[in-house]
Amino acid sequence: MEFDEVVRRRRMVRGYDPARPVPPELVDKIVRHGLRAPSAGFSQGWSFLVLSAPEDRELFWTVTASTDGDAGGWLSRMRTAPLIIVALSNKSVYLDRYAESDKGWADRDEARWPVPYWDVDTGFAALLMHLTAVNEGLGSCFIGLPADRIAAFRSAFGVPDEFNPVGALTVGYRGTDKRSPSLKRGHRPVDDVVHHGRWASAAGA
Numbered sequence: 001m002e003f004d005e006v007v008r009r010r011r012m013v014r015g016y017d018p019a020r021p022v023p024p025e026l027v028d029k030i031v032r033h034g035l036r037a038p039s040a041g042f043s044q045g046w047s048f049l050v051l052s053a054p055e056d057r058e059l060f061w062t063v064t065a066s067t068d069g070d071a072g073g074w075l076s077r078m079r080t081a082p083l084i085i086v087a088l089s090n091k092s093v094y095l096d097r098y099a100e101s102d103k104g105w106a107d108r109d110e111a112r113w114p115v116p117y118w119d120v121d122t123g124f125a126a127l128l129m130h131l132t133a134v135n136e137g138l139g140s141c142f143i144g145l146p147a148d149r150i151a152a153f154r155s156a157f158g159v160p161d162e163f164n165p166v167g168a169l170t171v172g173y174r175g176t177d178k179r180s181p182s183l184k185r186g187h188r189p190v191d192d193v194v195h196h197g198r199w200a201s202a203a204g205a
Contacts, residue, residue, distance in 0.1 A: 013139030016172030045093030081170035
């Protein structure tokens with residue numbers, strides 16, 4: 001599939017065919033493409049928890065989600081995904097990397113970072129995996145983990161404290177789906193988003 005077509009087809013899919021597992025070779029390809037993401041200082045401070053066994057996926061949903069607020073049954077549809085990939089970032093890897101001699105931030109001061117690049121880079125990796133799934137004819141959706149469920153998630157899957165779950169990708173062949181009502185908002189006009197040269201004032205000066 002041409003890249004332009006992948007971008008056009010990309011959307012968050014919330015319903016999957018539970019009878020069609022993702023072939024192991026595609027799971028491997030998706031994860032390996034995530035490893036191709038850029039990272040500050042080539043720190044690569046990410047890790048991916050791949051959940052394909054039914055008992056692991058059920059445990060994930062048990063510890064991270066509830067049916068409260070499941071208007072339209074979106075969560076019930078999400079649970080049909082035969083593959084879940086949790087993308088986790090590791091801040092300490094970046095602080096250690098930039099304390100090395102070629103970077104020189106020996107104090108490991110987190111205040112030097114204008115944004116948490118460990119989370120940004122892990123998001124890049126998740127996007128590459130998401131686009132790879134689309135390219136392979138699969139559906140995918142990126143979701144966050146509720147803040148009050150992260151401790152339970154860590155405990156259930158033995159995740160070390162230094163790893164922070166940035167989000168999870170559900171992946172699978174498309175099944176019964178329903179378009180998000182949020183899409184009625186439409187795309188913001190390019191002129192409202194893109195600023196060439198400088199940011200114009202509210203008066204258009």
